[in-house]
Amino acid sequence: MTKINRRNFLRTGAAGAASIMASTGGAFAMFPSSKGPSDIIYRTLGKTGIRLPVVSMGVMRADNPSLVRACLDNGIIHFDTANGYQRGRNEKMLGDVFRDYDRSSIIVATKVKPEGVDQRTGLPGDATTAEDFLMKFEESMQRLQMDYVDILYLHSVSSVEMVNHREITRAMKNLKKEGRVKYIGISTHTNEPEVIDAMVKAGFWDVVLSRYNFTLSYLDKLEESIKRAAESGIGVVAMKTMSGGFLDRERTKPIDAVAALKWALQNENICTTIPGMTSFDMLEEDLKVLTDINMTDDEMKKILIASGEPGLFCTSCNNCLEKCTGSLPVPDLMRAYMYAYGYVNMEKAYSLLSELGTGPDPCAGCSECTIDNCTKQFDIRSKITDISRLVNVPVDFIT
Numbered sequence: 588m589t590k591i592n593r594r595n596f597l598r599t600g601a602a603g604a605a606s607i608m609a610s611t612g613g614a615f616a617m618f619p620s621s622k623g624p625s626d627i628i629y630r631t632l633g634k635t636g637i638r639l640p641v642v643s644m645g646v647m648r649a650d651n652p653s654l655v656r657a658c659l660d661n662g663i664i665h666f667d668t669a670n671g672y673q674r675g676r677n678e679k680m681l682g683d684v685f686r687d688y689d690r691s692s693i694i695v696a697t698k699v700k701p702e703g704v705d706q707r708t709g710l711p712g713d714a715t716t717a718e719d720f721l722m723k724f725e726e727s728m729q730r731l732q733m734d735y736v737d738i739l740y741l742h743s744v745s746s747v748e749m750v751n752h753r754e755i756t757r758a759m760k761n762l763k764k765e766g767r768v769k770y771i772g773i774s775t776h777t778n779e780p781e782v783i784d785a786m787v788k789a790g791f792w793d794v795v796l797s798r799y800n801f802t803l804s805y806l807d808k809l810e811e812s813i814k815r816a817a818e819s820g821i822g823v824v825a826m827k828t829m830s831g832g833f834l835d836r837e838r839t840k841p842i843d844a845v846a847a848l849k850w851a852l853q854n855e856n857i858c859t860t861i862p863g864m865t866s867f868d869m870l871e872e873d874l875k876v877l878t879d880i881n882m883t884d885d886e887m888k889k890i891l892i893a894s895g896e897p898g899l900f901c902t903s904c905n906n907c908l909e910k911c912t913g914s915l916p917v918p919d920l921m922r923a924y925m926y927a928y929g930y931v932n933m934e935k936a937y938s939l940l941s942e943l944g945t946g947p948d949p950c951a952g953c954s955e956c957t958i959d960n961c962t963k964q965f966d967i968r969s970k971i972t973d974i975s976r977l978v979n980v981p982v983d984f985i986t
C-alpha cells in the first residue's frame with residue numbers, strides 16, 4: 588500500500604481536489620492503495636438500509652481537514668462527531684470540508700448530550716429538557732452547515748430512563764419527521780446491555796453506537812444485547828474499539844490498532860467501527876482493515892496478550908462504586924484518565940472532569956481503596972489523584 592502522509596496528499600491530492608465534488612467514488616486515485624474500492628467490505632446498518640464500509644472515521648480529536656478529505660478519497664464515507672467535541676470546532680471543521688462534496692454521498696452522525704443527567708446514576712434531572720436538547724441540535728446544524736444529519740444520537744446514555752425520556756425522544760422523533768434527521772440513535776458507554784435492550788423494547792430507535800472491545804468484562808452479556816438489537820433492525824456501530832490505545836500511562840505499549848479493529852469486526856452484528864483518527868499514519872493503519880478483516884495468528888496473539896493486561900481502559904463494570912466511601916463516579920474518572928494518558932486528549936479529559944465537578948483532589952483524606960476494589964486491579968486512588976490535578980490548569984492552556 589502506498590504510504591499516506593501529508594506530503595503525498597499535497598502532491599497527488601491538490602490537483603484532484605476539484606474532482607471529488609460529485610462522489611467519493613471518483614477520488615480513489617488520489618491515494619492509490621493495493622486494493623481498489625471494489626474490495627472494500629460493506630455491511631448494512633440495520634433497518635436504515637445504509638451500506639457502510641466496515642471502517643468509518645471517529646472525528647472526535649481530528650482537527651485536520653486534509654485528513655477528512657483523505658478518508659473520503661479512500662472510501663470512508665461515514666463520519667462521527669458530536670456537539671461537544673472540541674467545543675464545537677470539530678463540527679465546524681467537518682461542515683467546512685463537506686461543503687465541497689455531494690452531501691448525499693456522505694453519512695454524517697452527530698450527538699447531543701442533554702443537560703442535567705446525573706453522571707453516577709445516568710438519571711435525568713430538572714435541567715434535562717427537550718428545549719435544551721433542541722437548542723444544542725440547532726447549534727450543531729449551524730456549525731455543520733447542513734439541512735439534515737443522517738444520524739442524531741442522544742449522547743452518552745447509561746440508564747433506561749434516558750432511553751425512554753419522553754420529552755427528548757419526542758423531540759428527536761419530530762426532527763426525524765421533519766427530515767432534519769434521517770435516523771435517531773443512542774450512544775452508550777456505560778450499562779450498554781441494559782441501554783441496548785431498552786432500545787429494542789422501545790421499538791423506535793434506528794441506530795446504537797456502543798462501546799465494544801476485547802477488554803470488556805461483560806462481553807457475553809453485551810454481545811447478546813447487540814445480537815437482539817441487530818435482529819430487531821437496529822443498526823450497530825462500535826466505538827472505543829482501541830481499548831484506550833495504550834496499555835500503559837507512559838505510552839510505551841501501544842495496542843495493535845489493526846488487530847483491535849479486526850477483532851471487533853469478527854462480530855457480524857457490528858455494521859461499522861469509528862476508530863478515532865488524528866494522523867495520516869492512523870488512517871493508513873485503519874485502511875488495512877477496510878478491505879481485509881481476517882485476523883492473522885499474530886494479530887490474535889496480540890489481542891490475547893493485551894487482554895491479559897490491566898491497560899488504561901476501565902470497563903465500567905461499576906464494581907468499585909459501592910466500595911467507594913466518597914461516592915465518587917469512579918468509572919468516569921477512570922475514563923478521564925484514559926482520555927489524558929491513552930488518547931492524549933486533554934480537552935476531553937478536562938471537560939469530563941469539569942462536568943463531574945469532583946474537584947482537584949476527590950480522594951483527599953480517604954485511604955480506603957485497595958487494588959481489590961477494582962476488577963482490573965487498578966490503583967484507583969492514585970489514578971484519581973493524578974488526573975484530578977488537571978482541573979487546576981487554566982482552561983486557556985487546555986487544547
Ligand code: SF4
Binds near residue numbers: 911914
Ligand atoms: S480513595 Fe477515593 S476512590 Fe477510593 S474509596 Fe476513597 S474516595 Fe473512593
Ligand code: SF4
Binds near residue numbers: 903963965967
Ligand atoms: S474502575 Fe475497575 S471496578 Fe471500577 S468500573 Fe472501572 S474496571 Fe470496574
